[in-house]
Amino acid sequence: MSRIPLRYTVSMKILGIDPGYERCGIAIIEKQNRSKETVVFSTCLRTSSKDEFSKRLASIGSELEAIIAEHKPDTAAIEELYFGKSSTTGLKVAEVRGVIRYVLEKNSIPCTEYHPSAIKIAITGYGSAKKEDIAFMIPKLVQCENAKKLDDELDAIAVAITHGTNANRRALTG
Numbered sequence: 001m002s003r004i005p006l007r008y009t010v011s012m013k014i015l016g017i018d019p020g021y022e023r024c025g026i027a028i029i030e031k032q033n034r035s036k037e038t039v040v041f042s043t044c045l046r047t048s049s050k051d052e053f054s055k056r057l058a059s060i061g062s063e064l065e066a067i068i069a070e071h072k073p074d075t076a077a078i079e080e081l082y083f084g085k086s087s088t089t090g091l092k093v094a095e096v097r098g099v100i101r102y103v104l105e106k107n108s109i110p111c112t113e114y115h116p117s118a119i120k121i122a123i124t125g126y127g128s129a130k131k132e133d134i135a136f137m138i139p140k141l142v143q144c145e146n147a148k149k150l151d152d153e154l155d156a157i158a159v160a161i162t163h164g165t166n167a168n169r170r171a172l173t174g
Contacts, residue, residue: 027041
């Protein structure tokens with residue numbers, strides 16, 4: 001009598017976030033076994049500059065709550081804060097990250113942070129890659145619809161892919 005090997009199905013939904021207060025990229029990819037990841041959801045949460053900053057934070061938090069409730073991610077990854085030219089902008093993004101981390105913790109979703117250069121290396125193999133390089137590589141790394149995506153969405157997808165790649169490494173090395 002021949003034995004049929006059991007096939008274990010391992011599925012994981014990863015929430016990737018590119019934080020921002022005007023535009024916040026959100027993506028969910030799904031990993032199944034060793035197959036190519038699939039983008040199951042992506043969007044760019046937008047807030048109006050006409051609104052008070054506290055209202056913008058609340059909007060991002062409530063929209064993220066709704067996305068989590070609908071898609072039920074297992075884990076999350078967020079881009080680390082990078083202070084570029086404006087420390088004022090960086091401080092506001094830090095507040096957005098605080099709201100995001102709160103929502104994730106409230107929903108018991110573990111979160112890992114990745115430096116922008118680590119994300120670029122994971123996606124392109126080059127830590128100083130440009131936005132165009134990321135946009136070029138993403139369709140080669142994951143299955144996603146061909147609809148045009150904003151940079152913020154692509155960055156969120158890249159964050160999720162980076163986390164998925166690192167999760168694979170951790171699983172293989174024990």
